[in-house]
Amino acid sequence: MVKTRMQRPHSPSKAVPWLHYANTAALIAVVIFFLLPIFFMILVAFKTTEEMANSPFSLPLSLNFSNFLTALQRLDFLRLITNTIVITIISSVLTVLLSSLAAYPIARVRTKWMNGVYQLFLIGLTLPFFVVLLPLYLLARDLGLLGTIPGIVFVYTAFNLPFAIFFTAGFISAIPIELEEAASIDGSTPLSTFRYIILPLLRPANATVAMFIALSVWNDLLLPLLFFNRNEQRTIMPGVYTVVGEFSTPYNELFGAALLASLPLFIFYLILQRQIIAGVSAGSVKG
């Protein structure tokens, strides 16, 4: 393992301070440029319908909170957010756990059939979802999983496994094998080697995977509509998008609702981000 002291690549331009500041300023400028469309979204969320029609890009004349209030009134916001958090967290944790377990032999065992298993999982990255809807629904019905949280969690987990395994296996193969070999000489079982040696090193990979899964679960519209036939059982996004009609959509209301709905996800990301950074600066990733 290329284990080093704290790795902080420093800027080569540090020798010239003003160049470093200019560089920093330029990066900040690029980032702000990236964020402009989001500022626009926030502006719209504070506008009334005609203000939006008349001048979509101007600053709102006054801070109009009615779009947020409408969202809170129309939707059982607290309940939907709670559902979403429960489903998102269980799905992310289950996916991370199962994919880490599966990725371990995939990364370490170099046999033909293991490669076959890996390819089988990779096919899952390529499948178009619309064709699967109907058979999936019939299966869930026959297993009695419709309308249940385990049902939707299993499906989210199963569909996210290919990505998670792909990501995690790549990460494990970058970990030098010497530690495990030493552990196995010491009589450690494969499971405890995994638990005490591999899993701690996977923290940044797991956090990254969890983030990607949380994103897809949080923003998914299709499965909650399919699995739950009561509005109050569903997650937040299908609720938010009930205002989207075929012919006319009050986008200012939609944005207000969507902003509120995305806020917990953003916080979740900030928490996971700390995990990723902590894992990386601990210096456990080999290049």
Add this chain to the structure above:
Amino acid sequence: MKSHQSSRVFEMKVFSALTIGAAAVVVIGGVQAQNEQVTLRVAGFGAAGSVAAIKIIDAQFMQKNPNIKVDFEEVAGFQYQSILNTRFVAGDAPDVVMSNGVDFAKPWLKAGYLSELTDQPWVKNVINGNRTETYLGTNKAYQFVIENAGVGLFYNKQILDDAGIAIPQNYPQFIAAMTKLKSAGKTPISIGAKIGWGALMPVATGIVSTAYRTNPNYDQRLLNGQAKFDSPEWRTVLQRVVDWSKAGFFDAKMSLGIGDFEQAAGEFIAGRAAFLVHGSWNVDALRDSKTNKFAYGFMPFPGNPAGTKSRAIIFANANFVVNAKAKQPEASRKYLNFWADNIDTYLKETGGRYSSLTTSKYREVETAEFGRALSENRASVYPVGNWDRPSFQEFFMKQMQQLLTDNNVDSVVKALDTEFNRK
């Protein structure tokens, strides 16, 4: 040992007492269930604005029928068909299901998922123009049409007055009005064709006020091959859009980047265009507008020759069908009857919609001209949605985009004929 045994006997006694008790509760519960609460499951797409109105009707219905609880499930519009199709196939669709035009319901009917409603009291009150949607092309009724949307011409009365233009009543007058507006430096008409719908509407409203005006069964003629797209009637209405573009009444190139719905309508609502050929639902936005208060009107598109009367397009924007496997078939029918009796309440809440029932008295002031056409039976169901070819509208919209790009009417009519007759 002994005490242990006796405790077991005691346990068994308690257990059997509980079992009998529970059984008794179940039996009594079963008898009572007939008078007790039933839950009626209803699914609908949450078209903006209408959900609030549906909830009002549902609340009134539950107040009148305290033993029925209506459980309204909202499914986002763009996923509606895939979700409901799936539920129907799996045999667990709700009792009452909302549907759109005839596209959703016809396949459901063919697959045997729908329950016949011919004997329901509201059926005899269906206005003629809505029979296609109610009967789905059969001789039995299957759909309750909640509301019709209309497609026609919005005009900004203020801009017309300022330019000294009278409201056009036929196509020559309409062209004269646009010419005058153009030379007065106004934007005559707002068209958005990013998906092509906004360019298709002038054509659809045009053909209705020409070919369908002289022959209300024109749909039939197209379907049995007596009429085709490569014909003077279609060439005329398609050529109009090309003429407008050439005369600079709208910018065809630019319209391809303008959203067909909110954006194109938004230009009119903001008072920046004199005309808009669009759906009656925009009345909601115009009514709720606080800053843009200008007098406006909504009328059938004047695509008719001088000396004739224009014709309106309506289409059933939202309907209810009853699941053949409904768990509550009686309550479902009761629910639709309640809707029929209270349809005016719903129309008042939503605005810009028209009833399908002759018993309705509700009319918006601004849309009175359009309403008059309906009551005088000068209306056709939206033709493109009425040809039993679910993919044809998509194709037609793309052909309209092609037309805006190359102005070639000839290739469009030929492509339409080929697609129409493809099996």
Add this chain to the structure above:
Amino acid sequence: MRWYVALGFLAPALGLYILFVLYPTLRGMSYSFTDFSGVGEAQYVGLTNYQRILTDTQAVAAIRNTLVYAIIVVIAQNILGLALAVWMGNMPRVRNFARVALFTPSMLSAVVVAFIWSYLYSPLGGVLNAVLDVFGLGILKRVWLGDSSVALLAIAVVSIWMFTGQTAAIYLTNYLGISQEIRESATLEGANAWQRFFYVEFPLLAPATTICVTLTLISSLRVFDLPFLLTKGGPGNATEVLGLAIFQAAFTNQQFGYGAALAVVLTLFVIMVAVLQSSVLRKRESNL
């Protein structure tokens, strides 16, 4: 590791995956040999649906556009993501802020993103054209989503905007893991910043490159929601992609069987491209 131990590790994931992904997929794909409309009964029709693809101009356009779109997105998003990652990697003080900020667009759902961008691209008071005017570049103004020569590119830009933050984050994780000693030794040997990047750092970024290229490639070949929300495939067939054609066939046009056949084609197509691409990238990785 013994085979039964390995199987023990694999079993939970494999079981769930076979039951909830592979089995329904195969069942869904079997509809491609039928005339299933989406509801009701299905009749076996052999390969009719597959034969139809060859004569369907919309499907052929969709296949071409999907490829073009994927090439644009994969190249642009990876170059941009990599550049931002290296830049952030060398800016410890603003690194975390930048990473979070760049990631934010991917947290929005496509419906919101599509609306924002349709206003930015709008020919009526749209921001992009206004900005071009300000910089005296009025000649570049376009009807971005309505001009068939640029519409697909315009959609690709939205996707790149949305997901470059994710790509950059993955590259950055890898970049920060490169040991300082390796960098320093390169610098000692007299390499300048560019040489150090191309000869030392970039090869060491192979794992992230494999992940990012594979993921962007697969997701851009499967693209559906942005074209669906922004253009519905128009103008004409200029932005028609396979994901969209499948949805339209299966649901809008009520030809589920044909939609399933398109889906099978898309899947085979993606598998083929992915295998090709990964064998190239893996070779590079094993050369480390």
